[in-house]
Amino acid sequence: MTRSLEAFQRAQRVVPGGSMRQSTWFAPHPPYAMRGEGCRVIDLDGRAIVDCANNFFSLIHGHAFAPVVEAIRDVVGRGTAFGMPTEHETALAETIRARSPRCEQIRFCNSGTEAVMFAVKAARALTGRPAIAKFEGAYHGAYDPVEVSLASDPSNWAGPDGDPAAVAYARGTPPGLLADTVVLPFADADRCAVILAREAHRLAAIVLDPVPSRVGTLPVSSATLDVIRTASRRHGILLICDEVISFRFSEAGAYPLFDLEPDLIALGKIIGGGLPVGAIAGPADRMAVFDHTRGAPAVPQGGTFSANPLTMAAGLAALTAYDAAAAERLSALGERLRARLSAGLAAQGLPAQVTGFGSLFRLHLHATPVRDYRTCYASAAEKQALSAIHLGMLERGFLMTPYCSGALSTPMGEAEIDGIASALLDCAAQTARTHPWEA
Ligand SMILES: Cc1ncc(COP(=O)(O)O)c(C=O)c1O
CATH class of the missing domain: 3.40.640.10 (Type I PLP-dependent aspartate aminotransferase-like (Major domain))
Known part of the structure; x- marks a missing residue:
């Protein structure tokens, strides 16, 4: 049993749903954070994870800046x-x-x-x-x-x-x-x-x-x-x-x-x-x-x-520490990430797209262009595939939100961006085989 699972089972006795926030829970259970360092979080089992969730986009400089x-x-x-x-x-x-x-x-x-x-x-x-x-x-x-x-x-x-x-x-x-x-x-x-x-x-x-x-x-x-x-x-x-x-x-x-x-x-x-x-x-x-x-x-x-x-x-x-130059740099990294993801998804021929702005990105599993809430809305099959991608990314050492969105932080550089892009593309391709989402 992992230490995160142990921690979750302990929490379930005193916390409804075992998690203090709906947003930090996902099945079967989330890893527990032990500490953070720059753009990485180390979980209770000692795994270093590149953090694209950044406490729901609140940590512009990552952890322990x-x-x-x-x-x-x-x-x-x-x-x-x-x-x-x-x-x-x-x-x-x-x-x-x-x-x-x-x-x-x-x-x-x-x-x-x-x-x-x-x-x-x-x-x-x-x-x-x-x-x-x-x-x-x-x-x-x-x-x-x-x-x-x-x-x-x-x-x-x-x-x-x-x-x-x-x-x-x-x-x-x-x-x-x-x-x-x-x-x-x-x-x-x-x-x-x-x-x-x-x-x-x-x-x-x-x-x-x-x-x-x-x-x-x-x-x-x-x-x-x-x-x-x-x-x-x-x-x-x-x-x-x-x-x-x-x-x-x-x-x-x-x-x-x-x-x-x-x-x-x-x-x-x-x-x-x-x-x-x-x-x-x-x-x-x-x-x-x-x-x-x-x-x-x-x-x-x-x-x-x-x-x-x-x-x-x-x-x-x-x-x-987050001046105009830092904001511009992070937005440029965001553009690089979205461009790599969009090109990669197109090359794979997957019915998927990436949206975002500045230092934010989000994956959607349909080809119909996202314009609003209704065109963003994920079908049941898409939701399952998004969950699989979210977990697959975690296995590869990357934490996104359960919606498969993320926000960049200033400790990230091109190496992290390219790492996120290739992991997400690999994960999407694998998920298309294990959890096909097309109607
Ligand atoms: C756009 C927007 N407004 C308000 C809130 C609420 O902020 P908080 O979680 O600090 O209450 C959030 C939280 O994610 C948000 O994304």
Whole structure:
């Protein structure tokens, strides 16, 4: 028995499902991490694995990055959290603002989920409207309104008049909550325009991740962007840009690359240097909604561990080392990986494709071009084959997400990229024989 299996069996007694996070579990059981080092994680059985999951894209410098370790070490001996502000929080806020001007003011919280939640609350308070619009399939964390239609399927995704239906994610979601989430089709700009015009009177915000992972990890089209900009301007609907993942795309984040002027930006993942983090950012007039110094704020915002000095110091060290050149280098490596994978899959004649943007990639097991959640949706056979590829990659020493997606980290170089590409191509070819997925 492996030490990972032993650890899993022990966990099953105290943890439902044996894993603290749905996302870190896969059958038969995940390997347990012992330690990380650069772009590799060493599991309990001593195997070194190239880490393309990077704790779900939050570790831009991989594991145990020396400047982050140093920054944490420097702070930890002097206390981990205070019922007082520290200068660390201001320093990280200043750093983010200096590189991303639309983040004029910032509030830190503990997760991307909280960041999106507070941004939605802020939009409701600023507009006096109850509803939000989000794209079908898009993941924005575990706040109920943005979970709507996160995992709809062909049996329930068709709504009235062909609009996407608002489908509950968790059982027991109140119907009122579904009524206040308007679901948009990612690749149908014309229909988005119709839906937004019809619902505008009650829409506080459109929540947009410009490269939504579960919608296919592909950039939003310029047509959809045009519709969002126009509807937002014409109807006073605020734009919340969810940059929890996409902040990695450039020194300033994602919004400048997509020519957006978000009212609020939700941040998380890499800005915490590997520790738990989230942030709501935006122009000062929007962020004033959280100002508690002039009586009760429109939106009370806090959190026991928000802006703790460990996270703030780790985040500052991580961002300082992730400058424009580092972001460009990582995006170029991402392009190299996607190009190698696409060429290799075509040469093998497999019904498969690779999507992605910047330093992200994702494998899909069908030839129909992925344009949105529905064209990204994997059939039962494709899901089985994706699981087999995920496990096959692990056997070859590479960890991807269970969706067969990944994110690069700065310790990676061309050798790792080419290693990922050849392992994935080999694994896909083998899986086509053992788990044929074509209908
Ligand atoms: C785009 C996006 N928004 C929000 C979240 C939620 O972040 P967290 O897991 O820190 O709550 C995630 C997490 O993966 C995400 O990918």
